[in-house]
Amino acid sequence: GAVVSQHPSRVICKSGTSVKIECRSLDFQATTMFWYRQFPKKSLMLMATSNEGSKATYEQGVEKDKFLINHASLTLSTLTVTSAHPEDSSFYICSARGVQSAYEQYFGPGTRLTVT
Amino acid sequence: GQNIDQPTEMTATEGAIVQINCTYQTSGFNGLFWYQQHAGEAPTFLSYNVLDGLEEKGRFSSFLSRSKGYSYLLLKELQMKDSASYLCACNRDDKIIFGKGTRLHILP
Numbered sequence: 502g503a504v505v506s507q508h509p510s511r512v513i514c515k516s517g518t519s520v521k522i523e524c525r526s527l528d529f530q531a532t533t534m535f536w537y538r539q540f541p542k543k544s545l546m547l548m549a550t551s552n553e554g555s556k557a558t559y560e561q562g563v564e565k566d567k568f569l570i571n572h573a574s575l576t577l578s579t580l581t582v583t584s585a586h587p588e589d590s591s592f593y594i595c596s597a598r599g600v601q602s603a604y605e606q607y608f609g610p611g612t613r614l615t616v617t
Numbered sequence: 618g619q620n621i622d623q624p625t626e627m628t629a630t631e632g633a634i635v636q637i638n639c640t641y642q643t644s645g646f647n648g649l650f651w652y653q654q655h656a657g658e659a660p661t662f663l664s665y666n667v668l669d670g671l672e673e674k675g676r677f678s679s680f681l682s683r684s685k686g687y688s689y690l691l692l693k694e695l696q697m698k699d700s701a702s703y704l705c706a707c708n709r710d711d712k713i714i715f716g717k718g719t720r721l722h723i724l725p
Contacts, residue, residue: 535712544704544717545660594659596713604648604708608659 503529505597507609514585514616521581522612524595530575531597535606536568539592551578585616621716623705628722629695637690637719639705647708649681651690654702654718663690665708697723 504527514520524534533552537545549565551557551572559565567589569581578597582589592613596606620642629635641649648667652660666672666681666688678691690703702718 533711537715542720544715547712547714550712592657604665604711605662606713608661611657611659613657 503527503597503599503607505531505595505607505609507593507595507612509612510610511613512615514614516586516616517584519581519583520585520614521579522593522595522614524578524580524597524609526576526597526599526607529597529599529601531578532575532600533598534572534578535596535598536570536578536580537594537596539594539611541592545594548580582614585614587616590614590616621705621707621714623703623716623719625717626720626722628724629692630724631695631697633695634691634693635695635721637692637703637705637721639688639690639716641686641688641705641707641716643707643709643714645710646683647711649679649688650704650706650708650713651677651679651688652704652706652715654704656702660704663703692721695723697725699723 506525508523536548539545548563549557549559551570557570572578594611596608598606623639651663654660664679671680676693681688700723702720704718705716706713
């Protein structure tokens with residue numbers, strides 16, 4: 502099946518710094534990528550949808566200036582958490598959908614962000 | 618608006634059958650997913666229903682009634698490794714919107 506990777510898998514940063522998380526589709530071209538966050542024992546919350554070469558569409562309540570998303574190529578999307586605070590600590594998961602799939606999304610393994 | 622409801626937790630015994638229900642209200646509905654998620658891992662795809670009816674895939678079956686806004690996931694011959702969260706999710710305007718998930722505990 503299709504493979505999506507995320508890097509890093511875990512990151513610890515200090516308050517006020519920025520952190521970049523990469524999401525890559527390894528064996529297919531991802532026209533659309535999605536970013537989710539998940540708090541402990543809670544479900545995944547969709548943050549934004551990004552299409553290659555265009556601006557991301559953010560869900561209501563998600564600050565676009567704080568969570569910068571770039572989808573510069575068909576295999577890579579990045580999420581940058583700017584000026585991170587402890588409340589940004591969460592599990593961030595990306596998913597990708599290819600041209601050949603009308604609905605199926607393939608999830609990355611997730612990135613655990615801890616802000617101290 | 619949108620609303621996806623499923624029980625928070627369920628417990629079942631190894632070898633038994635369990636049914637996890639999900640009700641939803643959402644605009645732009647295209648279909649319904651079920652995902653399995655083990656703690657600290659990404660969700661893995663179980664099923665996708667677009668049309669009404671039951672779809673069986675090995676030990677897992679999924680049912681959808683679009684008119685009732687209702688779905689269920691049926692797990693047979695439960696194994697300890699089935700202990701996980703099961704996420705009901707709607708395909709809404711080509712986005713996947715998740716419910717809060719049901720944590721399933723399997724007892725030996």
